[in-house]
Amino acid sequence: MNSKLTAFLIALVLLVSCKDSSSITTAQKDQPLINYVNTFIGTGGHGHTYPGATMPFGMMQLSPDTRLEGWDGCSGYHYSDEYIYGFSHTHLSGTGISDYGDVLLMPTNKQVFNNGADGKAGYRAHFSHDNETAEPGYYKVHLDATNIDVELTVSKRSGIHKYQFPSKDNQYVILDLEHRDKVLDAKIDKISNTEIVGYRHSEAWAKDQRLFYVIKTSHPFNDVLQSPLEKGMPGARRTALNFINPNNEPIYIKVGISAVDIEGARKNLEGEIGNQTFEQVKKTAQDFWEKQLEKIVIESNDLDKKTNFYSALYHTMLAPNRYQDVDGRYRGMDLEIHTADFDYYTVFSLWDTYRAAHPLYTIIEQEKTNDFINTFLAKYDEGGIMPMWDLAGNYTDCMIGYHAVPVIADAYLKGIRGYDTEKAFNAMKHSATRDKFGLEAYKKYGFIPVDEESESVSKTLEYAYDDWTIAQMAKAMGKIEDYKTYTQRAQYYKNVFDPETQFMRGRFRNTWFAPFDPYEVNFNYTEANAWQYSFYVPQDISGFIKLLGGKDKLEAKLDELFSAKTETSGRDQSDITGLIGQYAHGNEPSHHMAYLYNFVNRPYKTQERVHQILTELYHNDPDGVSGNEDCGQMSAWYVLSSMGFYSVTPGSNDYIIGTPLFNKATINLENGKQFNISATNLSDTNIYIENVKLNGKALDKTFLSHASIVEGGSLEFNMTDKPSTWGIKDGNEPKTEIADHIILPSPYIAKGDITFRDSTNISLGIVSSDAEIFYSINDSEYEIYKTPFTISEPTEIKMYAADGYGNESTVLTTSFFKIDPNLSITLESEFANQYSAGGNDALIDGIRSTKNYRTGSWQGYHNTDVIATVDLGSLKPVNSISVNFLRDQGAWIFHPTEVEYLVSKDGKHFTAIGKRKLDTKAKNYNIGIETVEMKIQKSNYRYVKVIAKKLGDLPDWHIGHPMNGKSWIFVDEISIK
Numbered sequence: 001m002n003s004k005l006t007a008f009l010i011a012l013v014l015l016v017s018c019k020d021s022s023s024i025t026t027a028q029k030d031q032p033l034i035n036y037v038n039t040f041i042g043t044g045g046h047g048h049t050y051p052g053a054t055m056p057f058g059m060m061q062l063s064p065d066t067r068l069e070g071w072d073g074c075s076g077y078h079y080s081d082e083y084i085y086g087f088s089h090t091h092l093s094g095t096g097i098s099d100y101g102d103v104l105l106m107p108t109n110k111q112v113f114n115n116g117a118d119g120k121a122g123y124r125a126h127f128s129h130d131n132e133t134a135e136p137g138y139y140k141v142h143l144d145a146t147n148i149d150v151e152l153t154v155s156k157r158s159g160i161h162k163y164q165f166p167s168k169d170n171q172y173v174i175l176d177l178e179h180r181d182k183v184l185d186a187k188i189d190k191i192s193n194t195e196i197v198g199y200r201h202s203e204a205w206a207k208d209q210r211l212f213y214v215i216k217t218s219h220p221f222n223d224v225l226q227s228p229l230e231k232g233m234p235g236a237r238r239t240a241l242n243f244i245n246p247n248n249e250p251i252y253i254k255v256g257i258s259a260v261d262i263e264g265a266r267k268n269l270e271g272e273i274g275n276q277t278f279e280q281v282k283k284t285a286q287d288f289w290e291k292q293l294e295k296i297v298i299e300s301n302d303l304d305k306k307t308n309f310y311s312a313l314y315h316t317m318l319a320p321n322r323y324q325d326v327d328g329r330y331r332g333m334d335l336e337i338h339t340a341d342f343d344y345y346t347v348f349s350l351w352d353t354y355r356a357a358h359p360l361y362t363i364i365e366q367e368k369t370n371d372f373i374n375t376f377l378a379k380y381d382e383g384g385i386m387p388m389w390d391l392a393g394n395y396t397d398c399m400i401g402y403h404a405v406p407v408i409a410d411a412y413l414k415g416i417r418g419y420d421t422e423k424a425f426n427a428m429k430h431s432a433t434r435d436k437f438g439l440e441a442y443k444k445y446g447f448i449p450v451d452e453e454s455e456s457v458s459k460t461l462e463y464a465y466d467d468w469t470i471a472q473m474a475k476a477m478g479k480i481e482d483y484k485t486y487t488q489r490a491q492y493y494k495n496v497f498d499p500e501t502q503f504m505r506g507r508f509r510n511t512w513f514a515p516f517d518p519y520e521v522n523f524n525y526t527e528a529n530a531w532q533y534s535f536y537v538p539q540d541i542s543g544f545i546k547l548l549g550g551k552d553k554l555e556a557k558l559d560e561l562f563s564a565k566t567e568t569s570g571r572d573q574s575d576i577t578g579l580i581g582q583y584a585h586g587n588e589p590s591h592h593m594a595y596l597y598n599f600v601n602r603p604y605k606t607q608e609r610v611h612q613i614l615t616e617l618y619h620n621d622p623d624g625v626s627g628n629e630d631c632g633q634m635s636a637w638y639v640l641s642s643m644g645f646y647s648v649t650p651g652s653n654d655y656i657i658g659t660p661l662f663n664k665a666t667i668n669l670e671n672g673k674q675f676n677i678s679a680t681n682l683s684d685t686n687i688y689i690e691n692v693k694l695n696g697k698a699l700d701k702t703f704l705s706h707a708s709i710v711e712g713g714s715l716e717f718n719m720t721d722k723p724s725t726w727g728i729k730d731g732n733e734p735k736t737e738i739a740d741h742i743i744l745p746s747p748y749i750a751k752g753d754i755t756f757r758d759s760t761n762i763s764l765g766i767v768s769s770d771a772e773i774f775y776s777i778n779d780s781e782y783e784i785y786k787t788p789f790t791i792s793e794p795t796e797i798k799m800y801a802a803d804g805y806g807n808e809s810t811v812l813t814t815s816f817f818k819i820d821p822n823l824s825i826t827l828e829s830e831f832a833n834q835y836s837a838g839g840n841d842a843l844i845d846g847i848r849s850t851k852n853y854r855t856g857s858w859q860g861y862h863n864t865d866v867i868a869t870v871d872l873g874s875l876k877p878v879n880s881i882s883v884n885f886l887r888d889q890g891a892w893i894f895h896p897t898e899v900e901y902l903v904s905k906d907g908k909h910f911t912a913i914g915k916r917k918l919d920t921k922a923k924n925y926n927i928g929i930e931t932v933e934m935k936i937q938k939s940n941y942r943y944v945k946v947i948a949k950k951l952g953d954l955p956d957w958h959i960g961h962p963m964n965g966k967s968w969i970f971v972d973e974i975s976i977k
Contacts, residue, residue: 034293054137063087088105098205107150111172157325176238177238182202186237205398212261213255260330333387350389351403370411450855460496461493468486487740499547518530535592560581601729603728614638659717679716679717700726744802798812799811823844824844828868871943885932897920899918902944903944
């Protein structure tokens, strides 16, 4: 045998061996993966998804509309509904605020323009889910009220409707531009008897959304009666197209849309669909979806779990949405037209998606991640800031943080750098150095005071994490001073940690906001309570453990979180769902918590909780998501966690290992490599990890790196039915730790009344045991705080912390106010705990409130009259009485319907001095303060009583009326002269 033949045979053996090995470890699909997608998951409950046809990250979402308004109508569709109003071309997936629903088409057999929402005859039609089908890129329904069959399919920016009428007569299609949102301007222009063009400019969540359309029909039509009543198409916002179809063939309607202009919509339609048939477009769409879903192939014998997985993966690809025409043009954040050589997107739900969706994209959508970041930078150029939550060329200023920042940092640190990195870093710093949304106070004090900005605790915590990601990118780029600055800012979480309660709490005038109830949902937190935000320190879990007092303390705190009662108190917050104790999987601040057990060497507890969440809070049914789907975040959690790991700290390049749900999973990477995951002995009871191998070698650490995934390889889990010792040794746990440029937390007023009568005893506190507190009274020399002290006059106290290494905290100033010791107040009504304004004496403390009720300086009363009696201490001359009331109708705060003042000399017999009625039912969304003052003939009185009557039920025009909402009265400062 010659050497060449020998070499050939050896190579052949190796090749066969490799293929055999690959066939063992690589997951194989048993049928098209689109068959496993249930687009109805999330359309029930509070998932807020839609079932219609769309493309991955596409511009058009062609879907039925079954609901016109209300929180559970955000996507336009809810599974509990029985009527379809029509089929519009844009929808949002899983959001908590509604918008879109542009350019509605509805086939009907009636010449009518009323949509039927009033229950009267209209063009809406009854339907049954028994006659409804939805697949990726395709939707079909039978309208049983009219016996019309509807099919829909799409390309990226255009779509096709297919209507089969029961007979050739009375074939109408309604074109309704007034559907859903407030219309600012609209146009319907008939080009021919088979073509209509126009535009729709509307206002909803996006205050100035502009959409243009081109409609081409397979059959000629006669336009009939329009609304408004005019001759010819121009000026109309609704019209009925009467089709001429003597052979009763299917009617096909092709629609292109654009945010740029009509010509852009035409190019999109012609460039993507052109003369293609419905079936050709459908096949292209579904082939594209199949290719997308093949990015991750799993094997499982459990159909529901497999359906949950691919439906989740599908949902992660519905947003962000392409916002650019085929010719590269788009409408920017300045509402002007621009051109880009990258793909430009909108709908970045960043407060949600930076946690898991964008980290998932760094694995399976690296090219799109570059496009997303280039989009951020373009929006920065056009509008002056990177997006927080942008929608259709509009900044919504929705949610908190500046979470484009961690998306960029995470990508950069993972080597995804197809953008101007210097510009990106400058844009990140710009986001962090503005003065809006509490940032001015955050930079000045190292935390956000309750009385300066709403949701102060959540904003402080999320800003600190965002700052840490800036620091990590600065370090990687060699920017030493920026690294120091943002590393220090990343530790500001320490300033809202209360060592006594062990919770993150609001700081109100440098005291802790009180009364405190960790179950209470209030304005100190974003869609959450103290339980659900007090574990949010992903950037410095080691530092958080130190604050708590050790790993055992964090473990105990997590145990308490998951076993706590499931009820919340305070404000009704519909987003807080999917509760396991006080863990709320239905809302994003909780998403990393189950994985924190790994950081304290208790990975088996992570495995228990992750498996519980995967199997109990995700289901193969319309109500299969435990909260708003939020543009892919809820689904991304499932996709990552079911494969066995999760991104607790984007920017760290580590994924924390949980527990796998599938026997095999293969990630097909864009670089052509594969990452294969397998689980031996996996079952419903074998949820614990016995051991792990990474690329054939034992992996004792309970985390893995991003590089180990994207470089290809294998991850092998060996499962068992009992908690094992895997990962419990010190050194095997993951770690995030800030070890450089350590700051001193600011001291706080531990005890002492900001407003007092005779005197108040002051105690100062600090989180750090390594520092001393220095304080000054009324600009006296600073001295070291050793013991509590008493003040009896109006006083200003300054304080800061210092250690023996030259480190000092920010200097904080607190003013203490003395109330006339003879003055007191009796409240016959009970104020809301979260709106106490400091307690019982808040209405006579002399401190005036601003128009922002969220700063905690207003005293709030829910669905009750306000009755308060002020005791002047002795008979005193009184000639005027005034009280301030807040109006913020959007927050359900209304002026009282009537205010009455009474006076008394003995506290038993009161004389009314006057009433004033207020027009409180009228719609007025302007925030305002009403001072109700009454003058009386000067006389001596000791007691003054104030009675403010509630509105009670919200007016029928108010958004809270359908929910039987009740009004609030917010009151401040009873002034008696």
